[in-house]
Amino acid sequence: MLRSHVLPVLALLVLLCIAPLVFYPIFLIKLLCFALFAAAFHLLLGYVGLLSFGHAAFFGTGAYMCAQALARWNLAPELALLFAVAVSAALGAVIGFLAVRRQGIYFAMITLALGQMVYFIYLQAPFTGGEDGIRGITPGHFLGVVDLSNPLALYFTVLAVTTLAFALVWRIVQSPFGMILEAIRENEPRAISLGYNPTLYKLAAFTFSAALAGLAGGLKAMSFQIATLVDVTWQMSGEVVLMTLVGGIGTFLGPVVGAFIIGGLEQYLAQSALPAPVILGAAFILCVMLFRKGVAGTAKSLLQNRAPKRSTPDNPETQATNRIVK
Amino acid sequence: MKFKPIMTAALVAGTALSALPAAAGPDAIKVGLLMDMTGNYSDVAGRGSVTAAEMAVEDFGGTVLGKPIEVVHADMQNKVDIATSIAREWFDVDAVDAIVDSNMSSAGLAVSEIAVEKDRLMIMNISGSPRFTNESCNPNTIHYVYDTYALATSTGKAVVRGGGDKWFFVTVDYTFGHDFQAQAEDAVASEGGETVGSVLVPLNASDYSSALIQAQSSDANVIAFATAGADTSNAIKQAAEFGIGQGDDRQLAGLLVYINEVDALGLETAQGMLLTSAFYWDLDEETRAFSERYMEKMGKMPNMSQAGVYSSTMHYLKAVEAAGTENYAEVMAKMKEMPINDFFVKDGYIREDGRMMRDMYLFRVKSPEESTGAWDYYEKVATIEAEDAFTPVSESRCYLLKEES
Numbered sequence: 093m094l095r096s097h098v099l100p101v102l103a104l105l106v107l108l109c110i111a112p113l114v115f116y117p118i119f120l121i122k123l124l125c126f127a128l129f130a131a132a133f134h135l136l137l138g139y140v141g142l143l144s145f146g147h148a149a150f151f152g153t154g155a156y157m158c159a160q161a162l163a164r165w166n167l168a169p170e171l172a173l174l175f176a177v178a179v180s181a182a183l184g185a186v187i188g189f190l191a192v193r194r195q196g197i198y199f200a201m202i203t204l205a206l207g208q209m210v211y212f213i214y215l216q217a218p219f220t221g222g223e224d225g226i227r228g229i230t231p232g233h234f235l236g237v238v239d240l241s242n243p244l245a246l247y248f249t250v251l252a253v254t255t256l257a258f259a260l261v262w263r264i265v266q267s268p269f270g271m272i273l274e275a276i277r278e279n280e281p282r283a284i285s286l287g288y289n290p291t292l293y294k295l296a297a298f299t300f301s302a303a304l305a306g307l308a309g310g311l312k313a314m315s316f317q318i319a320t321l322v323d324v325t326w327q328m329s330g331e332v333v334l335m336t337l338v339g340g341i342g343t344f345l346g347p348v349v350g351a352f353i354i355g356g357l358e359q360y361l362a363q364s365a366l367p368a369p370v371i372l373g374a375a376f377i378l379c380v381m382l383f384r385k386g387v388a389g390t391a392k393s394l395l396q397n398r399a400p401k402r403s404t405p406d407n408p409e410t411q412a413t414n415r416i417v418k
Numbered sequence: 419m420k421f422k423p424i425m426t427a428a429l430v431a432g433t434a435l436s437a438l439p440a441a442a443g444p445d446a447i448k449v450g451l452l453m454d455m456t457g458n459y460s461d462v463a464g465r466g467s468v469t470a471a472e473m474a475v476e477d478f479g480g481t482v483l484g485k486p487i488e489v490v491h492a493d494m495q496n497k498v499d500i501a502t503s504i505a506r507e508w509f510d511v512d513a514v515d516a517i518v519d520s521n522m523s524s525a526g527l528a529v530s531e532i533a534v535e536k537d538r539l540m541i542m543n544i545s546g547s548p549r550f551t552n553e554s555c556n557p558n559t560i561h562y563v564y565d566t567y568a569l570a571t572s573t574g575k576a577v578v579r580g581g582g583d584k585w586f587f588v589t590v591d592y593t594f595g596h597d598f599q600a601q602a603e604d605a606v607a608s609e610g611g612e613t614v615g616s617v618l619v620p621l622n623a624s625d626y627s628s629a630l631i632q633a634q635s636s637d638a639n640v641i642a643f644a645t646a647g648a649d650t651s652n653a654i655k656q657a658a659e660f661g662i663g664q665g666d667d668r669q670l671a672g673l674l675v676y677i678n679e680v681d682a683l684g685l686e687t688a689q690g691m692l693l694t695s696a697f698y699w700d701l702d703e704e705t706r707a708f709s710e711r712y713m714e715k716m717g718k719m720p721n722m723s724q725a726g727v728y729s730s731t732m733h734y735l736k737a738v739e740a741a742g743t744e745n746y747a748e749v750m751a752k753m754k755e756m757p758i759n760d761f762f763v764k765d766g767y768i769r770e771d772g773r774m775m776r777d778m779y780l781f782r783v784k785s786p787e788e789s790t791g792a793w794d795y796y797e798k799v800a801t802i803e804a805e806d807a808f809t810p811v812s813e814s815r816c817y818l819l820k821e822e823s
Contacts, residue, residue, distance in 0.1 A: 116511060118503045215592045215621060222593030224549055225498065225524035227531065312499065317531070320498045320524040362492040362500055367456045369495070 100345060108251055117247040118315070123355045124254045125312040130335040130347030131261055132304035138341050139265060140297050141277035142192070145200040145329050146207020149187065150180045150302040152214065152324030154309025159226040159319035160219060169234045169314055173253070176310030177303050183210070184302020185295070192294040204326065211324045225320035229313065240314070250311050257307055262344065264300065273297055334372070338379045340386020349388040447744055448488045449475075449731060450508050452501045452520040452529065453544075455493035458647065459521050462676045463544045466716050466724045467519050473712065474731035482738050490514060494521060501525035502532060509536040515744045516541065518731050519723070523547035530559040539746045541734065543726040546674065548597075548809065551773040555816035558746060560753065562774045563726035564696045566594070567601050567809050569673055569778075570644075572694040572802040574605025576780040577640055580799065582669050582692075583609075586638035587616035588629050588653060590645040598644040598673055614638045622649065626656045634662060640692075642671040651679055658687040677721045680783055680795050688795075689785040694778050697722035697762060698796050701779075704761035719793045729762035730774075766804075771816035775804040 111120055129151055136142045154176040161172035191202040214220045221227075231240035240246045264270050276283045276290045283290055313319040322328065331354065339350020357375065361368040383390040451471055453463045468491045475487045490508065494501040501520055508514035509532065516539040520526040523545040533540040534556045541560045542550050546569065550561040574585075585606050589595040595618070603613050615636045617629045630653075633641045641662060643653050650672055657663060663670035675693040699709035699719040708728070712720045720728075737752035738744055758766035758774070766776040781796035789795065811819050 116503070116507045118506050122499055122503055212620070218593070223522070223524055224527055224547055224593075227524075227527055227554070316499050316502055316528075318498060318502065318524065318528045322496070322498050322524075358495065358497070358500060359503070362495065362504060363490075368493055369456050 097344060104345070104348070105255065112244055112247055117243040119359055121247055121250045121315045122312070122359075123352050124250050125308050125315070126332075126335060126351040126355050127348040128254045128257055128311070129305055129308035130332055130339065130351040131258060132301045132308060133332045134336050134339075134341070134347040135261060135265075135301045135304065136297060137336060138343075138346070139270060139273045139277065140294055142195070142294065142298070143200050143333070144191075144203040144298075144301075145326070145333070146187070146203035146205075146210070147301075147305050147332055148324050148326065148328035149207040149210035150184055150305035151309040151312075151328060151332075152319075152321075153183050153210065154180045154306030155313035155319040155323045156214060156220055156226060156309075157306070158310030159229055159313040162231065162314060163226055163229045164219075166232075168236065169232055169240060172314065173307060173310045176313075177307050180306020180309070181299050181303035184299040184306075188295045188298030188302065192291055192298055204329070207324075207329055208326060211321070211326070214324050215321060220319075220321070223321060225318050226313075227318050229317040229319075231314050231317065246315055250315060253307070253311060257304060261304070265344070269293070269296075334376055336386075338376060338386055340383075340389030340392075343386070343388045343392055346386050346388035350386065353387065446486045446488045447482050447735075447738060448490055448508075448512065448514040448516075449734065450505075450514045450517045451489070451491040451727070452494045452504060452517060452525065453491060454496050454521040455491075457496045459496070459544070461678045461682075462721055463519065463521050463723060466712075466718070466720060467544065467727045469715050470712065470720060470724045470728040471518055471731045473715070474728045474735065478732060478735045482735050483742065483744070487735065494525060496522060498522065498525045498528060502528045505529045505532050506536075509533070509538050515539065515738075515746075516734055518734065519543040519727050521545070523549070526550070527554050530554065530556060533558040533746075537746055539734070539750060541730045543730060544723040551769075551771045552809065552815040555771045555818055557750065557772075557818065560730065560750075560768055560772045560774060562730040563723050564778070565773075565808070566598050566674065568807040569694045570598055570601035571605040572778040572780060572807045573642070573671055573673055573692065574602045574611075575609050575806065576694070576800040576802055577669070577671055577692055578606055578609035578611035580780075582640035582671075583611035584614045584636075584638045585611060585640045585642055586614055586633045586636045588626070588633060588641065588643050588645065589616055589618050590649055591618040591620050594646065595644045599642075602642060602644065602673060619645070619649070619653075624652060626653045627660075629653075630657055630660050630662060634660065634668075639667060640669050640671055642673060644673050646674050647679075650675060651683055654683055654691065655687055663690050676723075677719065677793075677795060681718070681793070685784060685786045685789055685795065688783045691783045692780060692799070693783070694780050694802070695722050695796075696776060696778055697725045698779065698781060698798070699725075700794065700796070701798070702761075708761045725762050729758065729760055732760065733758050769811075769819075771814060771818045773808055775808060777804050778802045778807045 133147050136144055157179045158172045158176040161167040161175045187206045191199055194202060234240055234249045238245050238249055272288055272293055276293055280290050309323055335350035335354045336347050338353055340346030357372060358368060361371055451468050453467055454460050455464045471489045475489055480487060492504045517529055518541045520529050521544055526542050526545045527549060530540045539558055541562055543563050546564055546566040548565045548567045550559060587599045589599045617632050619629050643650050645653060657670060662668055669692055671692040680688045699705055709719050733753060737749045741748040741752045754768045763776045766774055768774050779798055780800040782799050784795055784797055
């Protein structure tokens with residue numbers, strides 16, 4: 093498991109380090125923020141099997157809280173980010189508490205409804221400035237030394253923070269806690285019979301996912317120096333679903349690939365004569381029809397097919413629970 | 419395995435598409451537009467605004483200071499991050515000299531701040547947020563066509579002068595609507611009218627019946643909609659179904675209505691409504707001449723913001739020529755110094771805070787019988803002088819005006 097990921101992850105990191113030579117750093121920052129947002133969402137969908145349709149609430153909360161802390165309270169960027177994460181996590185705990193008792197379409201609808209509620213709160217709250225958003229953010233110095241007004245410094249700061257966050261996600265997914273989450277996804281009654289309380293585990297995963305989404309939103313607000321209603325709309329919740337599905341559910345790098353493809357297409361199509369929403373929709377349909385596992389998932393299975401066949405693994409249905417029993 | 423070529427193609431395409439570097443042309447004067455080309459606002463801005471800018475460049479002669487003039491545009495997809503990252507890239511990499519319009523006030527305000535950072539120029543035509551020339555004013559930004567203060571004030575004053583002195587507001591429930599209503603109430607009161615009631619409706623509501631019944635049961639003779647976009651259209655449609663403003667002694671007033679919305683609603687539904695606009699295609703010979711040329715290209719008449727893009731781009735190019743440089747500060751000085759006289763505005767001038775001062779017009783929507791053909795929608799009821807319509811210097815919250823006094 094670990095070995096198969098080392099190479100692609102290292103390759104991706106090297107690529108990201110030299111990317112600013114070719115691409116505009118601000119554009120890359122956006123891709124990183126969306127990649128982290130998609131990874132947060134994927135933590136729930138891929139490892140717990142819960143499709144949240146209200147994740148923009150946490151992304152937007154992170155953005156607004158970070159913007160508020162930077163623009164009005166003049167906090168240091170790292171403290172502003174921590175504040176954004178803390179508030180998003182708290183909101184995640186509250187919404188998660190109400191939502192994780194249900195599954196499937198009911199879970200999706202509850203998160204959508206609560207997400208819309210959060211949207212209307214931000215629409216009306218005076219501090220968000222309605223449709224003008226919170227602006228006038230001066231990012232300042234990260235940890236007191238890195239001058240964030242330089243786009244390259246900003247890029248590498250965002251890259252460092254997202255890499256750390258991804259490492260954390262990796263650690264969680266590989267931990268016994270992550271194993272139990274997968275077990276609950278595959279066979280909840282069996283997990284219960286083994287003495288685990290699925291609701292608590294789901295709530296913990298939901299809160300963690302919300303915190304990460306908040307971090308992504310905070311990074312975006314810090315980098316773009318603005319937080320707006322766009323970050324909280326249900327369309328943003330939909331976009332992260334799109335990114336994750338295009339990238340591939342169940343692969344660690346899937347959300348990253350998906351975020352890069354969708355974010356890249358959006359940016360490129362903006363300056364072409366092609367209508368962006370139509371192309372994005374077509375890309376989504378293509379993915380669903382041709383690559384059910386998403387781009388990263390299909391690439392992975394192609395690579396595995398090429399490699400010499402090892403002993404057949406256990407039936408995936410019972411694999412996760414078996415590991416816990418062992 | 420059979421998917422391998424497709425996969426490779428998709429991956430390569432995905433990376434290559436985002437990788438295409440912007441073509442670095444020879445030294446040119448570039449104006450950019452960040453428009454919603456495909457979404458909700460593509461009708462009131464979108465391709466039409468880009469066409470207007472291209473017409474201005476064409477009419478100017480295509481070159482200034484011996485350099486070719488280029489119009490670049492991007493579909494900002496109603497996303498602030500796309501608008502701001504493209505604006506930064508345009509300024510940093512593509513050497514765009516001025517951005518002459520951007521959808522969404524949040525994106526516009528952010529782009530205006532980027533213009534300050536990069537020493538470039540920004541002209542706002544489509545958005546109406548009064549912030550552009552108040553709290554967020556700066557020496558790099560011009561707000562050209564209208565703002566919500568001017569619309570609310572003009573409609574308020576002109577309608578009261580015409581006899582509509584008891585107002586009922588149907589207001590969208592967030593900052594935009596609250597401010598809009600407050601400004602209109604002030605204008606109504608300043609002319610001796612009164613507000614007899616108001617009701618708040620949520621954004622993107624689909625049912626206005628209870629709000630409209632409340633309005634109907636008040637003794638108001640003007641029912642004003644402090645809303646925007648689809649909300650206004652929905653409210654007007656439902657008001658027509660209730661028969662409000664058609665045949666009874668009440669008048670409807672839309673505080674922010676574009677001609678495209680009247681076109682979509684149809685005269686049967688919209689007839690009799692009062693609204694304020696900075697421009698109408700059928701005002702005189704000059705407006706008709708421009709609008710018919712625009713009609714040939716776009717298949718519809720220009721609205722105030724699209725005509726404003728033409729006029730402001732033209733004024734910008736004239737200022738570049740007069741200044742003899744594309745340096746933003748010198749061009750801005752010329753733009754503020756030179757009066758503007760074209761089909762769009764007579765004796766207009768740009769105030770120190772970036773506000774373009776012009777007269778506004780109150781229109782009444784014609785009935786289907788009065789209309790003589792396609793796009794014959796408005797009848798001019800009153801003209802509101804620029805000084806009467808826009809925020810007076812004494813009430814301005816812009817630091818650029820404070821320094822002067």
